[in-house]
């Protein structure tokens with residue numbers, strides 16, 4: 687029998703720690719493992735109503751991702767102690783991790799694949815980009831000429847926040863309807879295929895998860911331009927070319943967890959609640 691109102695939070699970074707606090711504040715029984723306290727153990731894990739794995743679930747060596755813990759734990763040995771009746775979720779689930787779960791008849795749900803979480807995460811990501819730009823630019827955002835590549839969840843949230851502070855924001859995108867949408871919001875539009883004739887910008891923010899900034903485009907950026915790649919690895923920047931050109935460029939991964947771990951954790955908590963209530967509504971095939 688699993689305890690329907692009990693959560694286990696296994697491993698993870700500051701977000702997982704915040705998540706454990708938030709779940710406890712909501713009145714749930716919460717146990718943690720590999721979140722810093724070495725005295726934690728896995729006794730009772732097989733009774734868990736919901737087990738929350740971190741993002742990513744595991745390291746390349748098959749260990750539970752647990753940067754806050756001095757010890758280490760093999761993911762496989764944890765899975766051997768889990769009941770198939772528990773609801774299991776984790777973030778950025780790879781095929782290898784999925785296979786480990788499948789081999790034990792366990793089903794892992796990926797909260798990072800959920801649209802509501804991606805939308806919620808765009809907010810701290812955009813604020814983090816703004817924070818980095820403020821820290822690194824010698825000018826105000828109001829005076830900045832900003833190029834945002836891509837106009838999806840992160841691109842839109844980022845472009846609108848820079849624009850709200852008075853920056854002159856241009857959005858580069860591949861589809862004309864995307865450019866029209868950006869223009870309808872008071873932003874300038876630049877077709878992606880015209881990137882090679884890039885005008886001068888103080889900040890370039892890439893959100894496109896594809897190689898869009900190669901040697902030609904990077905060669906158009908001035909030495910004072912700040913380039914931030916927000917897209918997940920491998921991102922959109924030719925880093926060898928950026929280094930060769932001596933650009934002020936860096937990738938900025940994992941911003942939600944870095945700049946707003948509590949907000950990021952609250953978004954994960956809400957997403958898990960949605961997934962749980964959907965799974966409770968699932969009717970088994972044949973019924």
Ligand code: NAP
Nearest residue numbers: 811836837838839840894895896916917918938939940941
């Ligand atoms: P999204 O909503 O899917 O938006 C992606 C944008 O990139 C869209 O405008 C899309 O255009 C464009 N795009 C995708 N592939 C393209 C290609 N091959 N050529 C040209 N344009 C292309 O994604 P998102 O949620 O904004 O996330 C964007 C990236 O940021 C992802 O890599 C995500 O993992 C990452 N991310 C990073 C952080 C961080 O902390 N740095 C936080 C959250 C997310 P179309 O609409 O035409 O497809």
